[in-house]
Amino acid sequence: MNVGNASRHRLENGGAVALQAMREIWNYRYEVNKSSFKPAEKTVYILDSLKHEGEIEILRRVYGKAVIILSLFTPEGKRIENLAKRISQAQGVFLEDSKLRDSIYYKQAKLLSARDENEKVFRRTKRFWNQVLEWGIEEDYDTIKKLTDVKHVFSDKYGQNVRDAFPLADVFIDSTDLTNADSQISRMVNLLFGHQFITPTVSEHCMAIADTTRYRSLQPGRQVGAAIARANGHVIATGTNEVPQAGGGQYWPSPNSSFSEDHRDHKLAEDLSRKQIDGAIIEVVARLSDANLLSSDFKPLADAYHGGSHIKETSEEIMGLFKTIVDALEGTRISSLIEFFRSTHAEMAALIASGESGLSCVGTTLYCTTFPCHECTRHIIHAGIKEVYYIEPYAKSLALQLHPDSVCMECFHPPCQKVHFRPFTGIGPRMYAKLFRAARRKDDHSGEIVRWRTGRPHLVGQVDSESIIRSEAREISVLGDLFTEQATLESFEGLKEAKPLPANGGGRT
Ligand SMILES: [Zn+2]
């Protein structure tokens, strides 16, 4: 973890570790071909594992269709248990499960797991530093301190961030049960090699519909899609996050809109939601200042509030004071309130759409591209949705904290009576059309069914090796002086042969 962080910081590049893996690939080709410019035949490179969205970005940029990103999901409890076992066994300690839970190894595993998920958020908390000290993980503490001087603690965009990287995958595998994970991966490989008799599962089909629905949203934040379906895969309603319009539904672009002119957020003169959040913050500051609980420096801000001025119409001094406060509150609940937004969320839009069609949601499953927020969660519970599948996590959601009586995320076999929120597994929306668009299934002349030929597999989609290698060379040139972009391009034009690259220390994937 630390070496990975150091690499990203040193190169100021979220994809730094992937770049080093790419250099290994470059050198491997030299080993087998005596030239890094010739692709290695029948070769798959497995990079285990990706920890930052920058790595995915760079891999996709270079390898395009030739890269498949897999996200493997294990429930948090199980993940920590496995890690604790590995840590203890590496030190020659073998504990029963019940004793493992109370051990220092379990605590260390918990800490590592939280760090793995999102270092930026995690390191911001005093709790993190206190735990490191309390549990006596001194070595870790020193290393982290060296790697992250104070300014990085608060703005660490190069720390590990599996939470943001995870949803960017092409395929999502449930790795709770390894035999089952194996068969999911075999199915994926068969699809990649054009197996024309594998079709989508109910989950894959419904999530692809939820995903398609989201692209009609014009929200300045993220585009979210939802689909509500019965167990047989019959989708009864879809929804996206967009501003509602009088007469029912949400705005479409005018003049095609069924009812009125377009009044979506981008048409407004000001950001009404942000104005409300700023107002809430100033209100609190003014009250604290009135009660003499703040330094007198903030009095001008309180006076402006009492005078009824809008913050944008005040002086530079007041704007500066306000900015100090906003910066100090970054990441807190008050600065990320969701209640002031004008859009109907995707999940609620889908619930309302099913009501409009007169269809009950009791016992149905909701597929959503993002983990539902707590506002949507209470409506989901209320409507009788039985199960929720999501792809992207949503850090601001308090679904589980506010509804522990109704929402369950951990139990799988057999499930309890609560509404289950589960991460989506299967072929993700990114690859859906590519993998499920059927190849030829019938011979045009004889009318006979065409068998899938395991002996002569064909990779779905064309890959241009030369342009991949060219772009690979360009990207890894940032790793060292011995391998400049100029030298690379010269070898392309002239020698057509490149030397292996010095390994130069650094981390491994
Ligand atoms: Zn919501």
Ligand SMILES: [Zn+2]
């Ligand atoms: Zn449960």
